[in-house]
Amino acid sequence: MKRYGPITAVNGLDLDVPEGTCVGLLGPNGAGKSTTMRLLTAQSIADEGELEVLGFQLPEESKAARAECGVAPQLDNLDTTLTVEQNLLVFTHLYRIGRADRRAAIEAALEMANLTDRRDSRVDKLSGGMRRRLLIARSLVHRPRLVLLDEPTVGLDPQVRQELWALVDALRAQGTTILMSTHYIEEAERLADTVLIMSHGRAVAVGSPADLIAEHAGRTAVEIYGSPSQLADAEAKARADGFSTRRTGTSISVLGVEGADGRAPQGERRAANLEDVFVLLTGEQID
Amino acid sequence: MATRASAKIRIGRLERPALTGVLVREVVNFSSYWRSATFSSTVEPTIYLLAFGFGFGSLVSTIGGYDYVEFVGTGTVATAVLFSSAFPAMFGTFVKYNFQHTYDAILAAPVDTEELVTAEALWIAARAGVYGCVPLIVAMFFGLPPAWGMLTVPFVGFIAGYGWASFGIMAAGFAKSIENFSYIISAVLTPLFLVAGTFFPIDGLPQWAQVLAQFNPLYHCVQLVRDAAFGFEGWIDVYHVAFLVAFGLLMWRLAIFAMERKLVN
Numbered sequence: 001m002k003r004y005g006p007i008t009a010v011n012g013l014d015l016d017v018p019e020g021t022c023v024g025l026l027g028p029n030g031a032g033k034s035t036t037m038r039l040l041t042a043q044s045i046a047d048e049g050e051l052e053v054l055g056f057q058l059p060e061e062s063k064a065a066r067a068e069c070g071v072a073p074q075l076d077n078l079d080t081t082l083t084v085e086q087n088l089l090v091f092t093h094l095y096r097i098g099r100a101d102r103r104a105a106i107e108a109a110l111e112m113a114n115l116t117d118r119r120d121s122r123v124d125k126l127s128g129g130m131r132r133r134l135l136i137a138r139s140l141v142h143r144p145r146l147v148l149l150d151e152p153t154v155g156l157d158p159q160v161r162q163e164l165w166a167l168v169d170a171l172r173a174q175g176t177t178i179l180m181s182t183h184y185i186e187e188a189e190r191l192a193d194t195v196l197i198m199s200h201g202r203a204v205a206v207g208s209p210a211d212l213i214a215e216h217a218g219r220t221a222v223e224i225y226g227s228p229s230q231l232a233d234a235e236a237k238a239r240a241d242g243f244s245t246r247r248t249g250t251s252i253s254v255l256g257v258e259g260a261d262g263r264a265p266q267g268e269r270r271a272a273n274l275e276d277v278f279v280l281l282t283g284e285q286i287d
Numbered sequence: 288m289a290t291r292a293s294a295k296i297r298i299g300r301l302e303r304p305a306l307t308g309v310l311v312r313e314v315v316n317f318s319s320y321w322r323s324a325t326f327s328s329t330v331e332p333t334i335y336l337l338a339f340g341f342g343f344g345s346l347v348s349t350i351g352g353y354d355y356v357e358f359v360g361t362g363t364v365a366t367a368v369l370f371s372s373a374f375p376a377m378f379g380t381f382v383k384y385n386f387q388h389t390y391d392a393i394l395a396a397p398v399d400t401e402e403l404v405t406a407e408a409l410w411i412a413a414r415a416g417v418y419g420c421v422p423l424i425v426a427m428f429f430g431l432p433p434a435w436g437m438l439t440v441p442f443v444g445f446i447a448g449y450g451w452a453s454f455g456i457m458a459a460g461f462a463k464s465i466e467n468f469s470y471i472i473s474a475v476l477t478p479l480f481l482v483a484g485t486f487f488p489i490d491g492l493p494q495w496a497q498v499l500a501q502f503n504p505l506y507h508c509v510q511l512v513r514d515a516a517f518g519f520e521g522w523i524d525v526y527h528v529a530f531l532v533a534f535g536l537l538m539w540r541l542a543i544f545a546m547e548r549k550l551v552n
Contacts, residue, residue: 041395044552063397071395077388079312081319090315094308094396 002035002201003047010035010046011201015179017146022168022178024192026185026274028282032201033181034074037150040179041066054145067095070139074150074181076131078123084110084134085119088141095142105141113137113167129160136167147171149180153187165190189274199282209274217244217276218256222267225251238265246279255280301405305398309406312393328371328418332363336422339363339486340429351488353517360426361516362485364419364440365447365508372415372448373476376455377468380407380546384459390550400547408452408539415448416441423516436515443515446531447508453538460545484509504534 002010010032017023025033038044040053042062051058056065078087088109092102110116113133123131132152139147152168153161161184168191172178182188188195189209197205197212205212224234231252238245238254241263246253255276257264317324336359344355351358383389393403420440427433458471482489482496483505489497500506507527514524 043391043394043550063399066395067397069395071392073388073391073395075388075391077392079316079387079389082315086315090308090312091396093304093311094393094398096304096308096397 002032002039002044010039012049013198013201013203015196015203017177017179018194019145019177020175021193022172022180022191024188024195025179025181025198026183026188026192026195026278027181027198028183031183031198031282033183033198034150035201036198037071037073037148037179037181040148041069041071067142068145070142070144070147072136072139072147072149072152074154076135078131078134078138080124081122083120083122084115084126087123087134088138091138091141097142105143109137109141112140112170114163127160129156129163132156132160132164133167136164140171144176146177146179149178151181151183153182153184161187185273185275185278195274197278197281204281205277212277213272213274216280217272218258219272220256220258221270221272221276222254222257222265223248223251223270224254224265224267234265241265244280246276300399301402305402306406306409308396308398309393309403310410312389313407313410324371324375324414325418328367328414329421331370332367332422333425335366335486336360336363336425340426343486354430356426356429357431357516358488358513359486360422360429360431361513362483362509363422363426364444364512365483365505366480366485367422368415368419368444368447368508369451369476369480369505371418372411372451373455373458375414376408376411376452377458377462377471378465379411380456380459381462381465381468384549385465394550400550401543403550404453404456404543404546405539407456408449408542411452411455412445412449415452416443416445419444419448419512423512431516434516434518436517436519439515440512443508443511443528443531446528446535447504450504450531450535450538453535453542456542457538457545460542460549479503479505482506504531507531 013032013036015023015036025036027033035044039046039051040058042059042065045059053062053065054068056062058065079090082090085106088106089102092105097105107116110119113136115130115134115137118126118130123134126134136149136152139149149168153164156164165187168178168180172191180187180191193208194206195209195212196203205216207215224231226234231247234254235245235247235252238252243257243260244255246255253276254265254267255272257269339359340356344359347355349355390403394400423431423437423440458468462468482492482500483503484500485505489500489506492500507530511524511527511531514520
């Protein structure tokens, strides 16, 4: 548990990241994702509860844990007046890579992030996507056993986001354990083996994306469009018939309509998705 | 989290690899801004030296048996040390914490706040030791005779610079906004800077000011540099060194306390 004055940021979160998997922390802004990340690097100290990272007890042994973790923070904190390569060089020292292995570590990170031909560029000359790739590459120079990615694609164009997904996917394929926070549902759906949905500092659901969808939103949903009053009526009727619904802003989604042919409302049918689960579990309005 | 008993790294305090990591970051960064840092750290005290040396020097030719240029030339070493340590420490720390979020990146690595603060202070102190020599070299062009004792000046600058760097880091640790530094500069640094025996000897001041000057680290730095240039005075200089070391140790611990409060919550 972590409190800031009267605000409890993380409360009773039970988080288990099996080795070699990618776990996605999915939650709206303010759900406690970044606080969770800071707790794992002991930059925030829990008020209650136990934390163990890679077999090390936090906060006492956090330094040993940090040596084997890579962190790509949400806020870009690269040294902007240095080159790509210099940024990586600094981190080979901070992560105590021996002199003999430094060159190779830098090359491997450059290659992984596809920045080999930008090695001599100053960071402030790079595009947003390249900077984010460098931020992730920097977290990988020491071949960490666990990588913490805090909102790796926030604020990026869709094309650039895809590049980063490819990078994370490659990392996952190598067997690196990843804990990633995101509020992009598609990102969690594509990259995470296990998704943990957070709301108000608590885990409200855990499972593979497919299991979560099946459990909470069923297989098929119906989209009903119409004027606000029609939508309100449709919502009331679907609820009265025992369906769960959610608003999308322009329509009402009636969930779990498979196997209810007679009673199912008319509308556009589509497959249920993780967004249905997310909104259902974290509430329709963010407060 | 995944568990695997791996070869545990030593969990120690003030580990050398951690200090080295932070120092390497500073040294590599310095390659991108050394010109401006060197400019401000050397030109400012040189201007003081020239302005007072010529302006005041035309009114007073000797002070305490020294040529006025010799008096000011040795005195402004302490000014150069102060300017190249307290100020970069205050502003640099604040910027790295608030705007660049550098310390978040460093503390996510196997580096603790204590190591971070220590390495930053060591780096600034080393720079202050070098920059502190500039006024002495300039003064030599205006007739300050070289002396073997001057070879100790970089070390004096380093010790005093370590204290001032830690003072600056502590100030940044406690500051809520960058405007808070105005209070520290006006109420702490400027008076200390003026009542240090740099431009005029403190024995002309009222008794209370002379007593206060004894608690001014800058005063002890000035005295040490002057003795290095004109001849050491035995135990008195040991006392000056001891005072600077004590100042450095106290500020160092306070800086760590202030930054821990700020960085780990």
